[in-house]
Amino acid sequence: xxxxxxxxxxxxxxxxxxxxxxxxxxxxxxxxxxxxxxxxxxxxxxxxxxxxxxxxxxxxxxxxxxxxxxxxxxxxxxxxxxxxxxxxxxxxxxxxxxxxxxxxxxxxxxxxxxxxxxxxxxxxxxxxxxxxxxxxxxxxxxxxxxxxxxxxxxxxxxxxxxxxxxxxxxxxxxxxxxxxxxxxxxxxxxxxxxxxxxxxxxxxxxxxxxxxxxxxxxxxxxxxxxxxxxxxxxxxxxxxxxxxxxxxxxxxxxxxxxxxxxxxxxxxxxxxxxxxxxxxxxxxxxxxxxxxxxxxxxxxxxxxxxxxxxxxxxxxxxxxxxxxxxxxxxxxxxxxxxxxxxxxxxxxxxxxxxxxxxxxxxxxxxxxxxxxxxxxxxxxxxxxxxxxxxxxxxxxxxxxxxxxxxxxxxxxxxxxxxxxxxxxxxx
Amino acid sequence: xxxxxxxxxxxxxxxxxxxxxxxxxxxxxxxxxxxxxxxxxxxxxxxxxxxxxxxxxxxxxxxxxxxxxxxxxxxxxxxxxxxxxxxxxxxxxxxxxxxxxxxxxxxxxxxxxxxxxxxxxxxxxxxxxxxxxxxxxxxxxxxxxxxxxxxxxxxxxxxxxxxxxxxxxxxxxxxxxxxxxxxxxxxxxxxxxxxxxxxxxxxxxxxxxxxxxxxxxxxxxxxxxxxxxxxxxxxxxxxxxxxxxxxxxxxxxxxxxxxxxxxxxxxxxxxxxxxxxxxxxxxxxxxxxxxxxxxxxxxxxxxxxxxxxxxxxxxxxxxxxxxxxxxxxxxxxxxxxxxxxxxxxxxxxxxxxxxxxxxxxxxxxxxxxxxxxxxxxxxxxxxxxxxxxxxxxxxxxxxxxxxxxxxxxxxxx
Numbered sequence: 156x157x158x159x160x161x162x163x164x165x166x167x168x169x170x171x172x173x174x175x176x177x178x179x180x181x182x183x184x185x186x187x188x189x190x191x192x193x194x195x196x197x198x199x200x201x202x203x204x205x206x207x208x209x210x211x212x213x214x215x216x217x218x219x220x221x222x223x224x225x226x227x228x229x230x231x232x233x234x235x236x237x238x239x240x241x242x243x244x245x246x247x248x249x250x251x252x253x254x255x256x257x258x259x260x261x262x263x264x265x266x267x268x269x270x271x272x273x274x275x276x277x278x279x280x281x282x283x284x285x286x287x288x289x290x291x292x293x294x295x296x297x298x299x300x301x302x303x304x305x306x307x308x309x310x311x312x313x314x315x316x317x318x319x320x321x322x323x324x325x326x327x328x329x330x331x332x333x334x335x336x337x338x339x340x341x342x343x344x345x346x347x348x349x350x351x352x353x354x355x356x357x358x359x360x361x362x363x364x365x366x367x368x369x370x371x372x373x374x375x376x377x378x379x380x381x382x383x384x385x386x387x388x389x390x391x392x393x394x395x396x397x398x399x400x401x402x403x404x405x406x407x408x409x410x411x412x413x414x415x416x417x418x419x420x421x422x423x424x425x426x427x428x429x430x431x432x433x434x435x436x437x438x439x440x441x442x443x444x445x446x447x448x449x450x451x452x453x454x455x456x457x458x459x460x461x462x463x464x465x466x467x468x469x470x471x472x473x474x475x476x477x478x479x480x481x482x483x484x485x486x487x488x489x490x491x492x493x494x495x496x497x498x499x500x501x502x503x504x505x506x507x508x509x510x511x512x513x514x515x516x517x518x519x520x521x522x523x524x525x526x527x528x529x530x531x532x533x534x535x536x537x538x539x540x541x542x543x544x545x546x547x548x549x550x551x552x553x554x555x556x557x558x559x560x561x562x563x564x565x566x567x568x569x570x571x572x573x574x575x576x577x578x579x580x581x582x
Numbered sequence: 583x584x585x586x587x588x589x590x591x592x593x594x595x596x597x598x599x600x601x602x603x604x605x606x607x608x609x610x611x612x613x614x615x616x617x618x619x620x621x622x623x624x625x626x627x628x629x630x631x632x633x634x635x636x637x638x639x640x641x642x643x644x645x646x647x648x649x650x651x652x653x654x655x656x657x658x659x660x661x662x663x664x665x666x667x668x669x670x671x672x673x674x675x676x677x678x679x680x681x682x683x684x685x686x687x688x689x690x691x692x693x694x695x696x697x698x699x700x701x702x703x704x705x706x707x708x709x710x711x712x713x714x715x716x717x718x719x720x721x722x723x724x725x726x727x728x729x730x731x732x733x734x735x736x737x738x739x740x741x742x743x744x745x746x747x748x749x750x751x752x753x754x755x756x757x758x759x760x761x762x763x764x765x766x767x768x769x770x771x772x773x774x775x776x777x778x779x780x781x782x783x784x785x786x787x788x789x790x791x792x793x794x795x796x797x798x799x800x801x802x803x804x805x806x807x808x809x810x811x812x813x814x815x816x817x818x819x820x821x822x823x824x825x826x827x828x829x830x831x832x833x834x835x836x837x838x839x840x841x842x843x844x845x846x847x848x849x850x851x852x853x854x855x856x857x858x859x860x861x862x863x864x865x866x867x868x869x870x871x872x873x874x875x876x877x878x879x880x881x882x883x884x885x886x887x888x889x890x891x892x893x894x895x896x897x898x899x900x901x902x903x904x905x906x907x908x909x910x911x912x913x914x915x916x917x918x919x920x921x922x923x924x925x926x927x928x929x930x931x932x933x934x935x936x937x938x939x940x941x942x943x944x945x946x947x948x949x950x951x952x953x954x955x956x957x958x959x960x961x962x963x964x965x966x967x968x969x970x971x972x973x974x975x976x977x978x979x980x981x982x983x984x985x986x987x988x989x990x991x992x993x994x995x
Contacts, residue, residue, distance in 0.1 A: 162670065163605055185603035188932040234865060240856035241917065243924030262928040288868055295823070295871035299889050302822040304720050407819045409716035457706050460713065481717060510672075511642040518643035518666040521605050525936075580820045 156368060159545040162521065167545055168364035174375055175352025175383070179534065180367045181359040183527075189265040189360030190258065190527055191272050194535035196355075197222070197348035198253040199326040200390070200472060206347055207385035214344060215335040216321075217328015220250035221286075221293055222341050223257070226276060228285045235275050244268050250326045252470065254536050258528060265362055266370045273374040276354075279345050286338045297327045304408045308577050312416045312477065315402040315573035319391040322473045323398075350383040351375060355538060357531040390472060395420065397573045405580035412577040413488050414479035419566060421474045425541040428469055430550045432542075433516060435467035435476065437504075437559040438566060440512045442478060442495075447502065450495055458482075458491050471540045476566065485576055496567050504563070509556045520547055584934065585775070585944055591790035593770070593798030597944065598785060599777040599937075605670075607678055607778035608937040609663040611689060612945060614771045616801055617657035617739050623711075623746030624759045625766065626650050629659050631699055631707045631759070632688050643671045644681045652744040653949060654803045654835075654880025659766070661689055667779055682787040690767065690793060698760040708754055715745040719819075722986065726825040727876060727885065730984035733815050734829050734883055737807040769799050773948060777937040803880055803950075806831060809981050816985040824987030826898055827874060827887035830978040836879040836950040840974070842962040844884065847974040848877055849922035850914055851906065852886035856921045858905040859886065867901055869894050879946050884978065892987040899983070909975040914968045926963050930956055 156170040161181075168180040197219045205211045227235040227248065239246045244261035257276065261268045300306045310325050317323040327333075358367050397418055406412075423431045442465040445451035453459045463480035478496075482488035504512075523530050534544050585597040615625065629648030636646055644665040651658045663685045668674025695701065719725050728743060735741040774788050808831055834841045852859040853875040863869050870888035877884050890898050908914075933939045934956070947953045954962075 163603070163667075186935055188935050232866075236855035236860070240854065240921040240925065243921070243928055245855060245925065245928075260928075260932075262931050291868040292864060292871050295868075295889070295891065298822045298891070299872055302722060407821050408720050409718070410713065412720075455706070457709055460710055462717075481713070481720075483713065514642035514671055517670065521666045521670060522664075525605055 156364065158364070161524070161545070165524075166364070168368075170368050172351065172372065172375065175350070176371070176375065177355040177538065178368060178371055179355070179357045179538070180362065180364040181357070181527075182362060182364055183359055184361055186359070186361050187262055188527065189261050189263070189268070189362065190358070190531060191261075191265065191269050192256055192258040192357045192531040192535060193272055193276065194254040194256045194355045194357070194539070195276075195349055196253065196353045196539050197255050197344065198251050199324055199328075200252050200321045201348070201388060202321050202324065203389040203391070204347070205387040205389060207387070211389070212343065212347070214340060215328060216324040216332040217293070217297075217326075218336055218340065218344055219255050220327050221289060221333050221336055222344050223248045223250055223255045224289045224293055225281055225285060225341055226279055226345075228280055228289065229278070230280050238271060238275065239268070242267055242271060249532075251532070251536055252322060252326065253539060256532055256535065258531065260528070265358070265360055266366065269356075269358065269367065269370050270374040273371065274377070276349060277378040279342075279349075281338050281341050281345065283338045286336070286341060290333055290336070293327065293333055294330050297330055297333070300325075300327060302406070304406055304412045304577055307404065307406060308412050308414050308479070308575050309477070311402040311404055311577075312414045312573060312575035315399040315575060316397050316416045316418045316475055317473065318394050318396075318398040320393040320473050321390070347384055347386050352383050355535050357535050359527050359531060393473070395571075397571060399573060401574045401576070403576045403578065406577045408577060408579050410481050410483050410579060411485045412479070413482050413485055414477055414575040415489075415492060416573045416575065417476040417566070417568060418571040418573070419474040419476070421470060421472055423469070424471050426546055426550065428471065428540065429537070429542045429546055430553060432467065432469040433550050434554055434558050434562045435469065435566065436516050436519070437509075437512050437554070438562050439465035439467055439476070440515055441499065441502075441504065441508075441559075441563070444512075446508045446511075447495075447499070449498055453491055453495065458488060489574065493569060496569060499563055500567050502560075502563055504556055504559050506556060509559060513551065513554075517551060584940060590788065591793065592795040594772045594774065594790045594795065595948070596785055596788065597773065597775045597948075598781055599775075599940070600779070600781050601777070602779040604778050604937055605667055606937065607665050607667065607776070607781060607784070608941065609682060609685065609784070610775045610941050611661040611685075612773045613659040613766055614656050614773075614801055614949070615766065615799070617652065617655055617742050617744070619742060619747060621762060622657055622742050622744070623750035624754055624762050625657055625659065626744065626746040627704075627707050627711050627754065627759060628763050628766070629661055630710060631703060632692050633661070634703050634707060635693055635700070636684065636688060641665075641677065641681050641684075644677065646685060650744040652740075653946060654878065655739045656801060656803070656880070656949065657744050661685060678784060679787060682784050686788055690790070694760075698757050699763075701756050704756040704759070708751060711745060712748065712751050715743065715748060718743070718745075722821070722825060722889070723874060726827060726984065726986040727874075729817055729986065730827045730829050730885060730982060731878075733813065733982040733984060734831075735881075738804060740881055768794055769797060771798060771801060773945060775941045775944070777941060803835070806881060808979060812980040812982065814983045814985075816987060818987060821987065823889050824892040824895070824985055825874065825887060825889050826895060827885045827984045828902055828980065829982040829984060830884045831981050832882045832884050832974070832978060835882040836946055837952040839962055841879070841882070842959065843966050843970045843974045844877060844882070845926060846919070846922055846963060846966040847909065847971045848875055848884060848886070849926055850918050850971055851875075851909060851975075854922065854925050856918065856925075858908065858918070859888070859902065862905055863888055863898065863901045867897065869898050869901065880950060883981070892985070895985060895987075906975060906978075910972060912968055912972040914971055916968075919966075919968055919971065923963050923966070927960050930959055930963075
């Protein structure tokens, strides 16, 4: 077991078990909440894979998400929610691009909760009646998200930016795609992906890492593990060009919602990916800050308002920058944003501004550490790509002005851009 | 108690929570008033206008925010400052003090142009406020809750949205807003909360001697005006999923000890994944994925509902009625009661991890003039019996059944 010291006496322990499971334990002295997050490396990107000895398996969009819901079901109408409620804990599940997570929040009985969490993922009860029932609930969820402007705008943006990469497909799939999923397929997915070597566990709270590791060991010892199947994830070649330069849609919203996405090639892995993510966070901070007079002027004229944002999403499979917000005038917003980007490309960041942004990024990371649910998910999603948040300080320290200047010059390529606009539908 | 309280001026209360476990320093300043059609809109523009001039870029690692919140019939101006602990920033100690001073200067002694706020800024904030008000629809859950509140409180001031009334935007005058700001800062209750490590030394920054505070307004929570017969009401828009909310008067508020019986009732009925509605509406009948549950602590009304397909509205209402009837008949299992208590106690304990939630929870207690320790609240929850929950359910008065719905007709170009 190795550990890194974080801040305020917090320590992060890492341990790899013989069965392949990776565990990360964040000791947070004085913290009341206790959290256990189990991640399975099976997300919405995983729609094509090859099972050695079986052949190529294509699964409909939303399979990972539907399976996560199904695993919460138990025999005779019982469910996992009830089991955790009996322990005074609550469980949540969600699916992201590369992982599915089961997150349990509790207070005072973490070791029991960890055992229960590990037990239930080993106890699938997959029968057609429950698949059907779960599908109905997930259909409600999909329809609810389709009415959420931020979700829909982002989903449309990705479907315009990418031609083949499954990042363009929603984490939840569609009502149509999940209707193609049957119980056999769910069983196949379960046996392909739900194996300790394909899982990671993040535990946080005022706990002893040694005791947590002991408990995880005990909990896994109860379960027989089948031989981990060899899974080759198949990702199709993604052309450099965007699929569509503009995607327009309508929704019941107050005013247009505009997003500009800029596609990048996913060059980086491991520490370099973390470093690139941080360099792009400088770029995002520069875009939304008022440090540049022309951007300040756009805020002053209310072209940009408090909804204006920029964020960068990095992965070993895809990378893109999103800039946008609500506007009352799409053409004006688009024109001004593009002009500002062209100016930014020629910009050289001042040393004093560089230092301020560096401290802002450090502060954002410290705040993220306080929002432990989100931290756990990001940590787990990244560690499956060889990126470790404990390297944050080293990565940030390695960045200088020239890295940021270079990123400003090269990463804001409007020839690689897609615009997603949601227009108000007032019918 | 997590906070120590000092009266640092007439009607100005300083609440300090000096605790080294937080990695941030959080400052929140609240100015309260009774919400009214006359003043709501001019008040709503003030925090945004005051903070507009702040040069955020000078403060690395610090964030400032202004907003307007509401509880019961009160409209509350909120100013926030949050920064990571000084030791994580260069010149951090100095920065913490400077950031607090700057925030307080913006609030208590803002820069003026010809004895009023800057007119250009004012015009831009007027537009921003209008957008902010209209943007409410973009969050379906809070919009549905706001619309339902308008119906429940149709005879009460709580029906007014904290961001103001659209018809008043055009009439706003910069001079009048400035005059009203002076009134607010001089005569209305102010609560200052500071949470973090070593925050006592920041307290001195908040000097109120120059505010000429006097004759501080005593704010009251108006009596509720119950409706005779429950009503059904709806908003129809082009949305994929509707939201249905059953709204009940409870006759209680946070100040009453019985309020915790109501909290347990809400937990048994709709709040958690072991609650009756989750089990029966979602897991058994598969009529929804998302449930809604809300208690307004100051006026004490309760909402429960779900995001639904409008075609199954009738079935949803039947399940909701049936489950509430079960509670009225005392059909609550010991596990339902105990699991609810455990979940509520967990939430109460974990609030301490989050400075923002801690402040909001304490503010509600201060406003309702009933400050209880976590232990006292846990005791009140632990004392609740099945009979208490049954009695609370029998005392609910259905006021409004609200439905936000529409027929989906989206198209993609």
